[in-house]
Amino acid sequence: MTENKTSFSEFKSKSGLKRIMSAASYSMQGFKAAWRNEHAFRQELAVVVPAMLLALFLPLPAVHRLALVAVLINLLIVELLNSAIETVVDRISLERHPLSKVAKDVGSAAVFLALLLAAATWIVILLPLARAFFTA
Template identity: 70%
Template sequence: MINQEQPVSEFKSKSGLKRIFSAVGYSIAGFKTAWKGEHAFRQELFVVVIATIAALLLPVPALQKLLLIGVFVLVLIIELLNSAIEAVVDRVSLERNPLSKNAKDFGSAAVMLALFLAGATWLVILWPLFTGG
């Protein structure tokens, strides 16, 4: 009988607690790499810190505070995914290619949409505070 199993990465072979600890280590490495090499990530993280402090001080219900903070955390998540896409595209080839450009532009557009969502969320929640409505 022919072995029909797909090749498995050596990084996927861990199970149980070892896998969890490895995943935490990979995540910390990802944050460190993003902090060191991604200007947009550092800028957005700065905004998240300021927005979190502001949201916690605002006289709005807890769920709205969570939403105000959460939309900026979503921006960070999408920025990390965008950076991952860019890293993979650059790993494949540094040559200019329309497909590579599309991949990077799609990631950038996703970040922009997340920023628009964050801005709209803040506007909708804060509008009544400033207009009395």
């Protein structure tokens, strides 16, 4: 069975290097939009960037540093997805609707879980380091 190429979106990406360059450009536009329009994203970056720098310089095994940075990046990923959900819901309608509320609340719950995961990871990894520091 042959595919009908006209049924694909005109916005579908190209192939090869052009696709990679386009994807990078769209990603940068997404970061700029999140920075410009999403207060929560800016707040999280204000915590995440210094925390990542701290994680890189702590006297920890590389895998622990990776875990500390990974949960922070995960938090930003989930926040970006939540922002995308909220934007799409608002694009569809600004009227209050129970399904819109559910979509936004579920996105918010995902961010909350990412925050809990990040906090738990940092506590589990840093607690022994803090104990060693304060008992020495």
